Amino acid sequence: MPDESVDFYPSRAHVITLALGTLALVVLCAVAARLGFDAAQTSGSPAALAVVSVSAMGVLVFTGLGLIVLRRLLLPTWPVLTLDDDGLTDWLPNLGVEQVLWSEVTGVREARLAFRRVLAVDVADPRAVVVRQRTFVRRIAASLNAALVGTPVVLKPGSIDTRPEELSAALTGFVADRAPHARPVA
Secondary structure, eight states, X not given: OOOSOEEEOBOHHHHHHHHHHHHHHHHHHHHXXXXXXXXXXXXXXXXXXXXXXXXXXXXXXXXXXXXXXXXXXXXXOSOSEEEOSSEEEEOOTTXXXXXXXXXXXXXXXXXXXXXXXXXXXXXSOHHHHHHTOSSHHHHHHHHHHHHHHSSSEEEOGGGBSSOHHHHHHHHHHHHHHHSTTOBOOO
């Protein structure tokens, strides 16, 4: 039984993929804004003005997200997953389910989500986990996970800088001693 918390940090490959994705979205929005601006200058179309406005906001939003991702790439100082005496805390921005107590966990199993190998952490009341998420995006992500995998708590080893076996072993160590009636990792 582990006596202290275990932190897992983001995978550099995952962060680089996010950085490239946000860069692509910034470029796409900038091109759309430029084309909309040209159309607005020549036609005065309200639709072209709307395209310029939405695209300009997209450039700002995705630039901000890109800067957050870049900071995460350069300074990986905070974990994406923490296992401690109380439970697990999934810190994945906007998609993680935040804290799940070991008393809620009924088991951990391997599953597939969109052709990816994931670890599904089964909970006694999936609806309660979904409802307590602080943001709309987190509630949607948890609901989708519950519908697709059967639980709102889905850990993606490819996003975490560790081998899936090490993550499974760490979870097993915490779950076996703390979660009532929990099944070991399958």
